[in-house]
Amino acid sequence: MARKTTRSPEVQLPPQEELKRLKLSPEVAHYLITRGIPLPTCPPLFKTPEPGELLATARFDGERVDKVIAAFRRLRHTQGQWAGRPLNPDPWQVAYILAPVFGWVKRNRARRWVRVVRVLYVEVPRKNGKTTTCGGIAIYLTAADGEQGAQVVAAATTADQANFVFAPIKQIAERSPALKPYVKALAKKIIHKATGSYFAVVSSAADAQHGANIHGAVVDELHLHKSPELVEAIETGTGSREQPLVAKITTADDGKPNTIYARTRKRIEELARRVIKHPATYGVVFAAAESEEHLRELGLDPFGTEAMRRANPGFGISPTQEYLETKASEARQDPAALATYLRLHLGIRTKQVTKYIALSDWDTSAGLVDEAALAGRRAHGGLDLSNVEDITALCWVFPEAGGDSYQVVWRFWLPEDQLKVLNKRTAGSAEVWAREGWLKLTPGNVIDNDAIVKQIDEDAQKFRVVTVGYDRWGATDVVRRLGDGGLTCVPISQGIASMNEPLKSTLRLVKGGRLLHGGNPVMRWMVDNLAVVSDSSGNVKPDKANSGDKIDGVSALMNALKEAMAVQEAEKAPPATAPAPPPGDDRNLWRPSERLTI
Structure with a gap:
């Protein structure tokens, strides 16, 4: 023209x-x-x-x-x-x-x-x-x-x-x-x-x-x-x-x-x-890239000068290079400051207020999880039941023998009538998840508890389920039915005192490549949504209110991991010493290892 x-x-x-x-x-x-x-x-x-x-x-x-x-x-x-x-x-x-x-x-x-x-x-x-x-x-x-x-x-x-x-x-x-x-x-x-x-x-x-x-x-x-x-x-x-x-x-x-x-x-x-x-x-x-993934595709170090120059047209004058380098140093050392740095100083939209787990670390930790090979393995479950119109998440955590590492498997459910809504929120990904089996759809517009109980019963036949941790909110019917079926269900507080240890352990395990999760795409989306809230002592917990979108899979993981860690700690504790029997008590004579030969 x-x-x-x-x-x-x-x-x-x-x-x-x-x-x-x-x-x-x-x-x-x-x-x-x-x-x-x-x-x-x-x-x-x-x-x-x-x-x-x-x-x-x-x-x-x-x-x-x-x-x-x-x-x-x-x-x-x-x-x-x-x-x-x-x-x-x-x-x-x-x-x-x-x-x-x-x-x-x-x-x-x-x-x-x-x-x-x-x-x-x-x-x-x-x-x-x-x-x-x-x-x-x-x-x-x-x-x-x-x-x-x-x-x-x-x-x-x-x-x-x-x-x-x-x-x-x-x-x-x-x-x-x-x-x-x-x-x-x-x-x-x-x-x-x-x-x-x-x-x-x-x-x-x-x-x-x-x-x-x-x-x-x-x-x-x-x-x-x-x-x-x-x-x-x-x-x-x-x-x-x-x-x-x-x-x-x-x-x-x-x-x-x-x-x-x-x-x-x-x-x-x-x-x-x-x-x-x-x-x-x-x-x-003005931004260094469209997203963190795009930043990596461009080969840019988020803490490097080139990324700073791309995002900041006033670079060197306002903001000064020294100012941005100080902010980059803070973000490099503190995961909670990374999202703020990316958003405010590199112009990159983040999925959470306080970024806690970097997607690059999460992807690196994916590994290969063969569910068939987990049959008969000890498992701890974590259940997060959302409201009746949204996603429900179940997580199974499998501790590795003799080490501080785990394999993890998730199940996700969504009412079928809500798929269009979730599909819009995930830019078309939800339909793919459902088609590939990562997300199970239940008929109608509310979650089907029967489907959840049936799946957990099937998993309990396959895995050696020790406990299932759950958030008390909304879990009454499902938990009652699981208990009637013989599973040990443990209520877990979602407060900061309870969630701090499993959440910090998750970050440590992911960074160390010791949380193998197989790259479940629904969970990857939720990790990218995750925001955390911290107190004055540095304790943290998932923050549903400020997360970019759903994080039910993270909550399920926290409940499962907390149970697994609690049992492992109990197993590490030395056995209690039995008190000496009173005079005339001959109970010890009849223990198999201490029977007398007459």
Whole structure:
């Protein structure tokens, strides 16, 4: 598609291959070169098409970008080593945010030139100037965009976050000499006197809808919004403006599905891959890789400089290399800090708040488990019965003779009517699991306890079952029937005191390659979902509330392993010494080993 442009033919652009690698449009590259701005060296992982690629009527207006940058430079930093210096955008901010958003224009129905982009999405790791970018855009839309009576808002989820968002922008307005004469900063609002425009923070959908005629909005840390109502109210409140802009700027989330962040991120990826087209939406995602697996496929060390550079466009300035190396060192030594490091500093979405078992370690520990060869072996069971509409898990742990190692086998059940729901949550994997036999479906929309009891009875005929550990919640009927059948069922508390030892032992065993699990794909998904919670003493337990999705198989493993370890400890204890018999007691004479020969 031919694009109308104001590019000068005498300006030498980089080769097309280089522009493609840097994910720069010819128009933006031309703008950077003619303004003496260095080309960036850190392209985003995802970048949606610029309007000029999708819209034949779009034009790139470099003077509009000049105006935005000039406005930024009249503002002043308020914190740290840059306090008092101009808010001069970095080359990557111009190339990937300001120029594509403010430069592309089209004629509206009134024949006026207006911005094409109405929704901006920027995902970037911490310490890359995200707050500064938010502040500059908010103030520009309020005081320099030429809009009369502009209502510009920032979305916050709580009163505390509202202050966190508003305070830095208020400081910029108060401490920038070129801006201060034109604005009035109040406790909760910044007013541009010449146009009657204002900037304020809203923390509820009702606030956003009240008298809504929104020209601009900044949604800082989109992943913190548990509900979409506030953001949706802001977006619907822009309908009567000619060129509104809603900027969503965030770090990566912890992998929870079906959130407004998850839906938005998915849409940006689909736009970047050209699966769908929408010229009014533009976004970039900076990250070292799409996932931990992708990071390994790229051959990148998560703690190395190359991964840091790929994720952080401001690398070396903000954040500094020393800062990131410190965070990497902490994550290398503490598994509980790894997920935070990957998410906040490498931009990688994790499946849990606190990553405890690395998938690479789990995969390495898989080994080969031959269930037929386990027949007759001593086994300890662990049962986790979920609610009637979800997954139930059974785990058998087989201690290896004379060593601190185990083989493990799982059974998983799901009501058949719930397969579509789980399939959606697992990106189509659940159907494969069911087809291959890893996940057993029971008829209807509730779990079938008969199927569970029948399978355990069959396993008890095959294995030498010693005990079955279970969580008291929801296990009454199944456990009663198992007990009636002769199995020893042991209730196990799911509290931190009870779960700490088996969970820490699981991590140790996995890292040492002494928990052979055969690579069960359902369990692998659950391990990737696992989050843990810890107390002040460093004790840990699985955290179902903050896990990315289901972890029933992990809970079943904890119950089984706790039983196995308890029995092994009892076997290691020295036998109790019997008290000496009282005088005249001849019981010892009749023990087989001590009988007298007469």
